[in-house]
Amino acid sequence: MQIKLNFLGAAENVTGSRHLLEANGRRILVDCGLYQERQFRARNWDPFPMPADSIDAVLLTHAHLDHCGLLPKLVREGFGGRIYCTAATSEIAKIILLDSASLQEEDAEFKRRRHERQGRKGPYPEVPLYTTDDAKACFPLFAPVKYRESVNLGDGVEATFYDAGHILGSSIIRAKVRQTDEERIIIFSGDMGRPDRPIVCDPTVFDEADYVIIESTYGDRVHKGPKDTKEMIGEVINSTKKAGGNIIVPSFALERAQEVLYYINELLLEDAIPHLMVFLDSPMATSITKVFQRHSELFDEEMTEFVRHNESPFNFPELKTVATTEESKAINHIKGTVMVIAGSGMCTGGRVKHHLVNNITKPESTIMFVGYQAIGTLGRGIVDGAKKVRILGRKYPVKARVVRIHGFSAHADREELYKWLTELKKPPRCLFVVHGESESARSFGDYVREKTGWEVTVPAYQDEVVLD
Ligand SMILES: [Zn+2]
Numbered sequence: 165m166q167i168k169l170n171f172l173g174a175a176e177n178v179t180g181s182r183h184l185l186e187a188n189g190r191r192i193l194v195d196c197g198l199y200q201e202r203q204f205r206a207r208n209w210d211p212f213p214m215p216a217d218s219i220d221a222v223l224l225t226h227a228h229l230d231h232c233g234l235l236p237k238l239v240r241e242g243f244g245g246r247i248y249c250t251a252a253t254s255e256i257a258k259i260i261l262l263d264s265a266s267l268q269e270e271d272a273e274f275k276r277r278r279h280e281r282q283g284r285k286g287p288y289p290e291v292p293l294y295t296t297d298d299a300k301a302c303f304p305l306f307a308p309v310k311y312r313e314s315v316n317l318g319d320g321v322e323a324t325f326y327d328a329g330h331i332l333g334s335s336i337i338r339a340k341v342r343q344t345d346e347e348r349i350i351i352f353s354g355d356m357g358r359p360d361r362p363i364v365c366d367p368t369v370f371d372e373a374d375y376v377i378i379e380s381t382y383g384d385r386v387h388k389g390p391k392d393t394k395e396m397i398g399e400v401i402n403s404t405k406k407a408g409g410n411i412i413v414p415s416f417a418l419e420r421a422q423e424v425l426y427y428i429n430e431l432l433l434e435d436a437i438p439h440l441m442v443f444l445d446s447p448m449a450t451s452i453t454k455v456f457q458r459h460s461e462l463f464d465e466e467m468t469e470f471v472r473h474n475e476s477p478f479n480f481p482e483l484k485t486v487a488t489t490e491e492s493k494a495i496n497h498i499k500g501t502v503m504v505i506a507g508s509g510m511c512t513g514g515r516v517k518h519h520l521v522n523n524i525t526k527p528e529s530t531i532m533f534v535g536y537q538a539i540g541t542l543g544r545g546i547v548d549g550a551k552k553v554r555i556l557g558r559k560y561p562v563k564a565r566v567v568r569i570h571g572f573s574a575h576a577d578r579e580e581l582y583k584w585l586t587e588l589k590k591p592p593r594c595l596f597v598v599h600g601e602s603e604s605a606r607s608f609g610d611y612v613r614e615k616t617g618w619e620v621t622v623p624a625y626q627d628e629v630v631l632d
Pocket residue numbers: 226228330355
């Protein structure tokens with residue numbers, strides 16, 4: 165067999181997912197993600213390691229930016245093939261890519277003005293990594309596929325998408341390569357979800373594979389029980405209502421906002437919380453929620469049941485979606501407790517900043533964090549217990565109650581990843597551990613090797629391996 169795998173990203177780090185599969189003269193790229201860690205961001209500017217027009221097709225596992233965020237640049241560099249993914253992934257990816265492009269444009273403009281003021285030149289060019297037009301140029305290339313229907317990529321190479329249970333439309337991709345009378349199965353886990361999460365189905369399991377490329381974001385830890393996530397949210401709402409303040413929820417627009425709504429809907433149906441107004445104050449989260457509503461065929465059993473009984477978490481009577489900034493500002497004049505879910509998830513921008521300004525100095529209000537807060541962000545400062553924070557150019561004392569809700573992780577932990585692998589009836593020829601910080605990837609690799617004796621590799625950036 166002559167199959168080559170090139171690890172062009174998410175190798176000993178968690179973002180910039182890109183794996184190149186070369187077989188039978190076909191070049192197939194699995195994911196084309198943006199690097200988001202500060203120390204690797206310069207790689208976003210590097211030209212693609214081989215001519216972009218020599219790539220025959222892209223297989224996209226899901227719509228997170230670290231998996232799809234470099235597609236506009238690949239297309240600008242000459243890629244003109246199809247981008248295969250589920251319909252939900254293509255619809256969400258379009259929203260995500262447009263948002264990313266406008267952030268790139270704003271960033272470049274901001275940098276240009278700052279450098280002009282300071283009379284100096286920065287390390288990166290003052291042009292956007294890609295523009296809104298570059299993002300739009302990808303759209304006609306999206307080729308939606310259904311789960312479990314195989315896609316013929318030509319010359320004996322095919323791919324099939326299976327539900328990964330990570331975010332709506334997310335996929336595990338199973339590639340099959342045939343050469344004369346032999347064939348090999350290569351499974352790309354993409355980002356792997358967890359069993360029993362709201363809205364999405366559980367990750368698909370497989371009983372055979374010759375090679376597995378597995379993520380390891382949380383390959384070195386075991387999640388704390390997520391069971392009380394809903395109870396914690398209920399407690400926050402009830403105690404804040406009693407105190408007479410508001411609940412501000414900085415949230416990512418994709419999946420997390422919809423999950424928060426899911427839990428609130430459940431709490432309302434159980435009469436465990438009062439009937440307070442809930443504002444989804446994020447145009448992007450609203451657009452993405454519409455994609456969720458269009459793809460109810462992807463929901464798990466419980467969610468399907470809600471929809472069947474007209475109890476959807478996306479249109480309960482207390483939920484109001486906020487479109488304009490005027491409407492957003494008007495929320496501050498409402499008397500009594502309200503809940504506001506707004507972006508950005510780490511409070512680095514977006515409407516949540518205005519809601520923080522209006523609530524962070526009030527001891528009766530609660531800032532409820534539901535996602536990861538990276539070092540250096542306003543959100544991280546608040547969860548780390550800063551006494552004062554700077555928001556929109558002014559300093560404010562932090563008087564509001566700050567709460568972190570755990571149990572929202574969309575990534576499988578060590579035990580869940582291991583259990584998924586052990587569904588294989590016989591050992592793969594090799595397991596490649598990717599998409600994890602070096603320590604996490606190595607720790608997971610060692611764990612699997614010790615328990616099973618399998619051949620396990622943690623590839624480094626740009627490593628190339630030949631599969632036999
Ligand atoms: Zn992801």
